Amino acid sequence: MTRKAYLTLLASLFLAACQPTSTPESQDSTLVVITGATVIDGVSSTPIENAVIVIEGDTIQAIGSAGSVEVPPGAQRVDASGKTIIPGIFNLHAHVARSEGMESDDQFYNRERIQRDANRYLYYGITHMVSLGIDQEPMIGFLEDQRAGRTGGARLYSAGYGFAAKDGWIPGNPNLNRPTTPDEARQLVQELVQERQPDVIKIWVDDRLGELPKLTPELYGAIIEEAHSQGIKVMAHMYYLEDTKELIRRGVDGLAHSVRDQEVDDEFLRLAKENGVTQVATLVGHSSRLAYADGPDFLDDPALPVLFPPLVLETVSGQEYQANLANSPNLASTREVYATAAKNLAKVAAAGIPIAVGTDSGGPGRFQGLWEHREMELMVKAGLTPMQAIQAATANGAKFLGLEDQYGTLEPGKIADLIILNADPLEDIRNTRNIDEVWMNGERVNRADLPISTAPPTAQERETS
Ligand SMILES: [Zn+2]
Structure with a gap:
């Protein structure tokens, strides 16, 4: 692991430890609610401000502006205030x-x-x-x-x-x-x-x-x-x-x-x-x-x-x-x-x-x-x-790809694949690279732990190439 990756990992562990969570007894682990973000859902011409996304298991149950979506009791809350969310x-x-x-x-x-x-x-x-x-x-x-x-x-x-x-x-x-x-x-x-x-x-x-x-x-x-x-x-x-x-x-x-x-x-x-x-x-x-x-x-x-x-x-x-x-x-x-x-x-x-x-x-x-x-x-x-x-x-x-029933937009019934951005890509499209978190199938991807092999070519590969 590079020093940078190690520091990133430490930082993410620290942040995870600081994350406020509700008490384990009251929490339904299959329910997640992401609140406060601006959501670009992939279909609408305007983003949803101060959005609530309710995810059950791997699927988006509900999405809309705060007040228009009921937050189910016992859901794990993720505060994404100030962030922008786009589909995978x-x-x-x-x-x-x-x-x-x-x-x-x-x-x-x-x-x-x-x-x-x-x-x-x-x-x-x-x-x-x-x-x-x-x-x-x-x-x-x-x-x-x-x-x-x-x-x-x-x-x-x-x-x-x-x-x-x-x-x-x-x-x-x-x-x-x-x-x-x-x-x-x-x-x-x-x-x-x-x-x-x-x-x-x-x-x-x-x-x-x-x-x-x-x-x-x-x-x-x-x-x-x-x-x-x-x-x-x-x-x-x-x-x-x-x-x-x-x-x-x-x-x-x-x-x-x-x-x-x-x-x-x-x-x-x-x-x-x-x-x-x-x-x-x-x-x-x-x-x-x-x-x-x-x-x-x-x-x-x-x-x-x-x-x-x-x-x-x-x-x-x-x-x-x-x-x-x-x-x-x-x-x-x-x-x-x-x-x-x-x-x-x-x-x-x-x-x-x-x-x-x-x-x-x-x-x-x-x-x-x-x-x-x-x-x-x-x-x-x-x-x-x-x-x-x-x-x-x-x-x-x-x-x-014929996958529009499941993927590509953030709508009820779609699989929760999304990117949480630290800055607004409608202001500067390069902000799509300013990634806070990637979610796939309704779960946070542990980006720091994705195995990235960089093995050099083997002797045989060198010989035959
Ligand atoms: Zn090509």
Whole structure:
């Protein structure tokens, strides 16, 4: 444990000891009432001031302003005066267990690192996270255990292995499904569903600026059709406007990136709206290099030293690392692409198309957890309101996953997943990172005790990578 983590732990033990509680005899341990906070519930356009949240077991029983909600006798009281509460955050686009220290490689993929990353996400209040398309075998056992309640961390969802063109995207990745005929595409979807029960299906439609073959409309059309007949949504990695329009015509459900080759037009906006497409912009994924090149303002985040090894923090804070990025020859084009992505997100928001959060977090220096909060910051910089960014990160993510009956908003009947913030994110969206407590299933998450493995790669992993 780092000195900082130890001090944090001591402080939280001290505070716990000072917490006023009612006498044990009179207390109903399954009833909790959180009072005094401003609540952003994920659906309402205005927050609930001086709110009362009644939680029984893992479920919200009642929520409203003080006086409108009856406080049951015997409930354990939590005073959250001066705080702001938001629902747990959903990330629809990242990849787990791929990095160790400053290295990133498929060879690192193991159960321990899946757990490590799930814990990092939860520490930052990310309660749901979709691992999008490159999950190896250890994910199967992890998900079985997590869904049976045997393991913790953020709730993970998996696309298993995604679909890409033969010799195409993620060059050299032998595990992706690479159909060459529509029949084979349908067959591969059926096999994936049988073997992995994916929560979503991922497709890559991108030629990396003309370098690679990309999936044809006939092939991704067959994949989408078969996925839909199995009741599964499809999320596409895409780049070009014309590809994206065709993806929408063929029924794609989610876009894992903003259109980046040009500004979106009215036809795109109409298609996206009519077909109920969810836009995941993954702005922070496209801005990583820029953030470091332009002087990162997030490296003083107090959770970083708790969750990430000193080697990583020292490296990305270093002048050499940042100067290399600042001087890289294609930084200007990255900047241009990013500006297009951000402008398109604003247009999509103005058109009333649902937006959700995705980040591509997980690589070295793309900090799991922090990146999801930064995505909200970049959304606001792009022109969304803080309220829109919070709803994108919560209710809209839950809706895309079909989990809106249980998660994503703070309403009666929903599971009590929430983040208690020390400051108001409607004033400054970066306040979503000023976390006091994370609650999941109606219980306080013991953040200081979440195991965060930072084991260096084994000799064998080094050899094979
Ligand atoms: Zn990705």
